[in-house]
Amino acid sequence: MSxxxxxxxxLPVPAGAGMARAxxxxxxxxxxxxWVTLVSGLFExxxxxxxxxxxxxxxxxxxxxxxxxxxxxxxxxxxxMMAAAAMNGAVFDSTFxxxxxxxxxxxxxxxxxxxxxxxxxxxGEITWALLRGLLYSTAFxxxxxxxGVVRSWWAVLALPAASLIGLAFAAVGMTVTTYLRxxxxxxxxxxxLLPMFLFSATFYPLSTYDESIRWVVQATPLYHGVAxxxxxxxxxxxxxxxxxxxxLSVMGVVGLLLxxxxxxxxxxx
Amino acid sequence: MTTATGTTAVQxxxxxxARRAFAYWLTNxxxxxxxxxxxxFLGPLFFLVAMGFGLGTLIDDGATGGLGTPGYVQFxxxxxxxxxxxxxxVGESTFPVMGALKWQRQYHAMxxxxxxxxxxxxxxxxxxxxxVAITSVAFAVVAVVLGAxxxxxxxxxxxxAVLTGLAFTTPVFAFAARQxxxxxxxxxxxxxVMPMFLFSGTFFPVEQLPGVLEAVARVTPLWxxxxxxxxxxxxxxxxxxxxxxxxxxxxxAAGGLWLAFASFRKRLVT
Numbered sequence: 001m002s003x004x005x006x007x008x009x010x011l012p013v014p015a016g017a018g019m020a021r022a023x024x025x026x027x028x029x030x031x032x033x034x035w036v037t038l039v040s041g042l043f044e045x046x047x048x049x050x051x052x053x054x055x056x057x058x059x060x061x062x063x064x065x066x067x068x069x070x071x072x073x074x075x076x077x078x079x080x081m082m083a084a085a086a087m088n089g090a091v092f093d094s095t096f097x098x099x100x101x102x103x104x105x106x107x108x109x110x111x112x113x114x115x116x117x118x119x120x121x122x123x124g125e126i127t128w129a130l131l132r133g134l135l136y137s138t139a140f141x142x143x144x145x146x147x148g149v150v151r152s153w154w155a156v157l158a159l160p161a162a163s164l165i166g167l168a169f170a171a172v173g174m175t176v177t178t179y180l181r182x183x184x185x186x187x188x189x190x191x192x193l194l195p196m197f198l199f200s201a202t203f204y205p206l207s208t209y210d211e212s213i214r215w216v217v218q219a220t221p222l223y224h225g226v227a228x229x230x231x232x233x234x235x236x237x238x239x240x241x242x243x244x245x246x247x248l249s250v251m252g253v254v255g256l257l258l259x260x261x262x263x264x265x266x267x268x269x
Numbered sequence: 270m271t272t273a274t275g276t277t278a279v280q281x282x283x284x285x286x287a288r289r290a291f292a293y294w295l296t297n298x299x300x301x302x303x304x305x306x307x308x309x310f311l312g313p314l315f316f317l318v319a320m321g322f323g324l325g326t327l328i329d330d331g332a333t334g335g336l337g338t339p340g341y342v343q344f345x346x347x348x349x350x351x352x353x354x355x356x357x358x359v360g361e362s363t364f365p366v367m368g369a370l371k372w373q374r375q376y377h378a379m380x381x382x383x384x385x386x387x388x389x390x391x392x393x394x395x396x397x398x399x400x401v402a403i404t405s406v407a408f409a410v411v412a413v414v415l416g417a418x419x420x421x422x423x424x425x426x427x428x429x430a431v432l433t434g435l436a437f438t439t440p441v442f443a444f445a446a447r448q449x450x451x452x453x454x455x456x457x458x459x460x461x462v463m464p465m466f467l468f469s470g471t472f473f474p475v476e477q478l479p480g481v482l483e484a485v486a487r488v489t490p491l492w493x494x495x496x497x498x499x500x501x502x503x504x505x506x507x508x509x510x511x512x513x514x515x516x517x518x519x520x521x522a523a524g525g526l527w528l529a530f531a532s533f534r535k536r537l538v539t
Contacts, residue, residue, distance in 0.1 A: 052472075
């Protein structure tokens with residue numbers, strides 16, 4: 001038995017989806033030839049970090065990271081890139097990849113002919129997305145720390161935080177995917193993601209916005225992901241962080257339940 | 270292809286029927302243009318608003334007090350104009366080309382008609398260029414309305430952006446025709462297109478980069494496209510400099526076309 005499958009079988013998996021690890025193992029095995037794609041996914045947030053941090057940082061100087069903390073622009077933008085990468089990775093995995101497996105590869109038709117159920121599919125796919133995400137966020141954090149833009153040991157908690165962001169977006173992304181008709185519809189996902197990526201206090205502080213529209217920004221899930229990750233990486237942790245955790249947890253759980261139900265209806269009708 | 274069968278006489282010279290191939294892609298596009306509007310047009314607009322107006326406030330009040338334009342937004346608008354041309358061009362020259370080669374096989378269908386390799390390539394390249402032109406015009410109009418571009422030279426910056434797109438379209442056609450599956454596109458997007466977008470002068474002058482990287486950035490076609498568009502609309506263009514950029518971009522487009530003909534011929538005929 002290879003190391004990959006040993007790892008897949010050792011994973012903890014929530015109750016009610018006892019066979020999900022078999023799907024994780026399948027994905028891990030199928031992915032061994034796609035390692036270029038796997039590794040390449042790591043570079044996008046790093047390119048953004050160095051482009052904005054190094055290139056623009058010199059032009060910007062210090063930024064108010066909230067509550068009067070003035071930090072280097074690179075320090076300000078690094079947590080946002082980590083949170084956004086967690087979102088993008090999870091959404092990509094749970095939409096494009098899932099859609100292909102659902103419509104073209106007909107993977108789940110064969111999966112459901114085995115003892116696996118729809119809930120195994122939902123949990124298994126999301127677990128796989130989270131594992132990939134964890135790989136990326138760990139690598140990103142290591143590079144960010146080496147570049148000197150991490151300010152606290154609390155940053156270690158940014159790893160589970162990134163997984164939480166991934167869970168919330170993967171679960172919702174999966175639910176949305178079950179409603180998509182064709183590849184053209186993916187443009188609408190882009191339409192939701194790109195503004196969130198750009199406007200969720202990722203590149204500049206919330207105080208830049210007029211007070212009348214700040215609540216719109218604060219309502220988006222990525223805003224909470226970014227704020228949570230930023231507090232951790234700057235070491236500015238208070239009880240307020242639990243609000244972000246609660247928001248993303250509710251989104252994840254609701255998304256997961258809906259996704260399992262939709263897959264059941266699509267596949268076992 | 271048609272050798273001693275006697276049909277050679279009625280076969281038009283290759284390249285004369287590119288219009289037919291173009292017509293096919295246009296018909297196709299009439300059905301899906303709504304979605305492409307989102308990715309091709311709203312995306313760059315979001316970048317302009319977020320970076321130009323949002324991040325711009327930090328840069329205009331920042332350490333150096335701006336980049337010599339009235340505001341940061343006037344600096345990046347021509348940069349994004351060129352960069353979106355690159356992205357549209359690469360996007361339209363990767364998956365659609367692979368699809369037409371391998372999945373839907375439109376190219377095979379065209380070659381079974383009296384069209385030749387040159388018709389197939391030129392027809393599709395012209396279509397992609399039309400797509401780039403549409404997004405460039407749309408973006409330029411909005412940038413002018415928002416006050417991010419304030420010069421009449423924008424009328425020349427738009428064709429400059431289209432030429433920038435063409436400098437990517439033809440080499441990517443050649444590249445796509447040599448791929449067996451789409452994994453190469455991931456590498457292309459992540460290691461070539463994305464770094465160019467972020468480091469070739471779109472968001473900050475390449476002088477900010479360390480020496481070696483600055484030299485690399487200046488070799489990329491995107492830097493020449495960005496410089497050309499920016500110098501035109503900010504009134505810093507010189508005739509000689511602009512002609513240099515145009516010549517460099519044209520060389521990429523022409524070299525790419527030559528390679529694309531070769532790649533397509535190898536893939537589809539022999």
